[in-house]
Amino acid sequence: MTAFFFCGDMHGYYYGQHEIAEAFRKMDNLYAVKGNHDKIAIDIAYGNDNAKRYFAQYGHSYAMLDETALEYVSELPEVLEIELETKKIAIIHGTFENVLNGRMYPKDPLVCKEEYMKYDYVFCGHTHFRDIRRTGNTTIINPGSLGQQRDGRGFGYAYVDTDAGDVRFFNVSYDMSELERDIKNYDPDNKKLIDILHRGE
Numbered sequence: 001m002t003a004f005f006f007c008g009d010m011h012g013y014y015y016g017q018h019e020i021a022e023a024f025r026k027m028d029n030l031y032a033v034k035g036n037h038d039k040i041a042i043d044i045a046y047g048n049d050n051a052k053r054y055f056a057q058y059g060h061s062y063a064m065l066d067e068t069a070l071e072y073v074s075e076l077p078e079v080l081e082i083e084l085e086t087k088k089i090a091i092i093h094g095t096f097e098n099v100l101n102g103r104m105y106p107k108d109p110l111v112c113k114e115e116y117m118k119y120d121y122v123f124c125g126h127t128h129f130r131d132i133r134r135t136g137n138t139t140i141i142n143p144g145s146l147g148q149q150r151d152g153r154g155f156g157y158a159y160v161d162t163d164a165g166d167v168r169f170f171n172v173s174y175d176m177s178e179l180e181r182d183i184k185n186y187d188p189d190n191k192k193l194i195d196i197l198h199r200g201e
Helices: 017-026 036-045 052-058 067-074 177-186 191-197
Strands: 004-006 030-032 079-084 087-092 121-123 131-135 138-142 156-161 166-171
Touching: 004 087, 017 067, 030 079, 036 052, 036 067, 138 156, 177 191
Parallel strands: 004 030, 087 121, 121 138
Antiparallel strands: 079 087, 131 138, 156 166
């Protein structure tokens, strides 16, 4: 069985959440959780936070929140536990210590080790740094990022063969000119949004 795992953050920084939500709704065997930026978007939409405080750091995508995307991420869990072909799997955005905002970089020690060891595989995101580590019979994987790489290794994803126990990382490339035009239109003063796109080139 082929399955797809999304470790959160449809919202934040860049644009097009409506299109992403529509694509996700059409995907078979997609398992997804919300991320910290999705939670921020939900809080802004329901009046529990103010978008202006995020503009300087994350850009104006929070000024263009889409009802379809918000509905989609609002329904996503913060922690997802599933069993696929005898493998027990957990999907989180951050860490088990802090599922939305916890950061575990490749050289960081593993906190809450017992929580991870309940599963055969744990998939996490948030740092945008590719990582694979094993503790006991548990494999912990951060696939990096398809939308905003930060480790200089390119845009990419992880492919996992649970039968063989094989984990491989793949890079993708795409034309960023349209996104760059959007950044210049919506966030011309935020140099960070452009700089991150070109890390590792």
